[in-house]
Amino acid sequence: MIMLKNTTRLVCILTALAILAGCTGSEDGDSSTPGETQQDNGGAGSAAGVDEFDPNDVFVEQTVALAASPEDEVTIGVQSLQVDGEVMQLRLVVTPNFASIAQDETVSLYDILEQGTFRPSLLDLENLKEYSIIRDGSTPWGSDSVDTEAVNGTPMLVFAVFAAPQDDIDTVDVSIREVWPSFTGVPIER
Amino acid sequence: MRTPTTAALLLALAASTTVTSPAWAEEDFGDPTAEQLEASVRTWNPGGSVRVWDPSGSVEPLETETTQGDETVVSLDSDILFAFGSAEVSPVATERIGLLVAEIPQGAAVSVIGHTDSVGDDAANLELSRQRAQAVAAAITAARPDLALDVQGRGETEPVAPNSSGGEDNPEGREQNRRVEIRYTT
Numbered sequence: 472m473i474m475l476k477n478t479t480r481l482v483c484i485l486t487a488l489a490i491l492a493g494c495t496g497s498e499d500g501d502s503s504t505p506g507e508t509q510q511d512n513g514g515a516g517s518a519a520g521v522d523e524f525d526p527n528d529v530f531v532e533q534t535v536a537l538a539a540s541p542e543d544e545v546t547i548g549v550q551s552l553q554v555d556g557e558v559m560q561l562r563l564v565v566t567p568n569f570a571s572i573a574q575d576e577t578v579s580l581y582d583i584l585e586q587g588t589f590r591p592s593l594l595d596l597e598n599l600k601e602y603s604i605i606r607d608g609s610t611p612w613g614s615d616s617v618d619t620e621a622v623n624g625t626p627m628l629v630f631a632v633f634a635a636p637q638d639d640i641d642t643v644d645v646s647i648r649e650v651w652p653s654f655t656g657v658p659i660e661r
Numbered sequence: 662m663r664t665p666t667t668a669a670l671l672l673a674l675a676a677s678t679t680v681t682s683p684a685w686a687e688e689d690f691g692d693p694t695a696e697q698l699e700a701s702v703r704t705w706n707p708g709g710s711v712r713v714w715d716p717s718g719s720v721e722p723l724e725t726e727t728t729q730g731d732e733t734v735v736s737l738d739s740d741i742l743f744a745f746g747s748a749e750v751s752p753v754a755t756e757r758i759g760l761l762v763a764e765i766p767q768g769a770a771v772s773v774i775g776h777t778d779s780v781g782d783d784a785a786n787l788e789l790s791r792q793r794a795q796a797v798a799a800a801i802t803a804a805r806p807d808l809a810l811d812v813q814g815r816g817e818t819e820p821v822a823p824n825s826s827g828g829e830d831n832p833e834g835r836e837q838n839r840r841v842e843i844r845y846t847t
Contacts, residue, residue: 596754599741600721602719605716605719607715649740
């Protein structure tokens, strides 16, 4: 049979009241603030952090007009191309500046690519190889074209993951769409 | 501030508090049945919740070689070979093409055929495919002047994959269609 004894119930009430008294009355106890406690969440030596996104931190960028609506432009900046083990991550800063819509409307990557999927590629012209975005079936390891969106005029972070270089190369050309000029000589960070 | 007076008041309040029983008594509940216990536990299965990405197959070389009967077809990826809209072959690619034709029998007849995807004007695609075939032919001739070349451009007329699917653009198919083929019989 499951039951609580009355003595147990009384101890619970007294304990709760004692805690209440301590919480409401202490001024000379632990002087740490809630903010300081939260900053220690990672613990000593923790490698945890926040993947910060600085839209101004790009080393090359280009602005292109859409073919179907030349008044709509998009600025694409390459932020990094970083090798991590077996893979290599490309990070882009994409900023739509569409004159055909209001400034407070959102623009998706799908709109920017003119109803196309996001499938950038890396060209190694030294070894004549093309690196395509890694896929699992039809799912690419990168930003989703439809779900990745930003308010008109606002930058968004876009990423894609490729196989790590198979050869000892320092740079690749980055192609976002075949109809847009490639970024040439993009450095690979290791 | 907590003072002895406050604590004493609180303890006195607790001591004088009358504990009222709820409308139900614990004794009203019998032991849970095996079904109730079973239903009260949700078992989460982590299997299938981790996607494992496989980079293999995501890096494509310049050439893909296939055999059709006694004919060998070497298909060169135009996206690697040429810049967009260009028909200029780099020195590195010229050298690679020379290696690809090194084993072709002396004096053999070789067809060099350029193809594009369906994007753009038909006539422009036909012309671009012809120029690209000529550029590849020039690289072949530089390495193997003995070969008899038949150079053609066929534009978008002979796709090897659908340029669109279900009314939607099919970029993977279009990429396969942008190619220059080297065909010869052994």
